[in-house]
Amino acid sequence: MHKAEIYFNDSSSINGYYLDIETPNHCPHCHTKIFPVVIGHSDITETETFPIFTVIFLCPSCKNHFVETYNKIKDKTFSIGYKPSNTIDEEVPSKIKDFFPRFYNIYSQALTAESYGLEELIGIGFRKSIEFLIKDFLIEIKKFSVDEISEMSLQNAINKIDDIKTKTLATKIYWLGNDETHYQKKHEDRNYTDMKIFIKLLYSYINSELTYLDAESIEKK
Numbered sequence: 001m002h003k004a005e006i007y008f009n010d011s012s013s014i015n016g017y018y019l020d021i022e023t024p025n026h027c028p029h030c031h032t033k034i035f036p037v038v039i040g041h042s043d044i045t046e047t048e049t050f051p052i053f054t055v056i057f058l059c060p061s062c063k064n065h066f067v068e069t070y071n072k073i074k075d076k077t078f079s080i081g082y083k084p085s086n087t088i089d090e091e092v093p094s095k096i097k098d099f100f101p102r103f104y105n106i107y108s109q110a111l112t113a114e115s116y117g118l119e120e121l122i123g124i125g126f127r128k129s130i131e132f133l134i135k136d137f138l139i140e141i142k143k144f145s146v147d148e149i150s151e152m153s154l155q156n157a158i159n160k161i162d163d164i165k166t167k168t169l170a171t172k173i174y175w176l177g178n179d180e181t182h183y184q185k186k187h188e189d190r191n192y193t194d195m196k197i198f199i200k201l202l203y204s205y206i207n208s209e210l211t212y213l214d215a216e217s218i219e220k221k
């Protein structure tokens, strides 16, 4: 393991101090064995466990940057690696998350792919997410049989939806999703950005229906 010294300012004194870190020996971009160059680092942040800081490295081989986060425990440092977290859509209503956790998980993974610029994977993820949203909606809310819906093509499942706007929206997302999956693209003026806008509206419609059913279920007393 190679080490580097990181200098921190100390607000309580004129002089700062150095901490030793072990530098990563592989580049996460080009996967070659490297001695990375330290480009910069964050301040130390207090957390519920140990204080943390993050160091930015440059790969001398492929010239890409990457980061690594460290715990500071007394005057020692320990890498806790780089842990990417899922990107989330904060607008997703709680009813949608509760009723359709599989949709929410896949949709969040697709958004994470988007945040990493993995353009070839985003639309495929969106396409898969609505399959779970539509099929679980039909099974959980519309009480279709699990066996019937599970085996059905997504288009046939969408055709079971009675609300015309929800059905149309789901169909169009499905078409655009097929473009993201197939070799030849049919709707060249559209892409995953359109899919994302339509998915937000689709889960809003489904949320409206859940909210309506909740109100409808109130008995007169």
Ligand SMILES: [Zn+2]
Pocket (backbone or CB within 6 Å): 027, 028, 029, 030, 031, 032, 059, 060, 061, 062, 063, 064
């Ligand atoms: Zn590299």
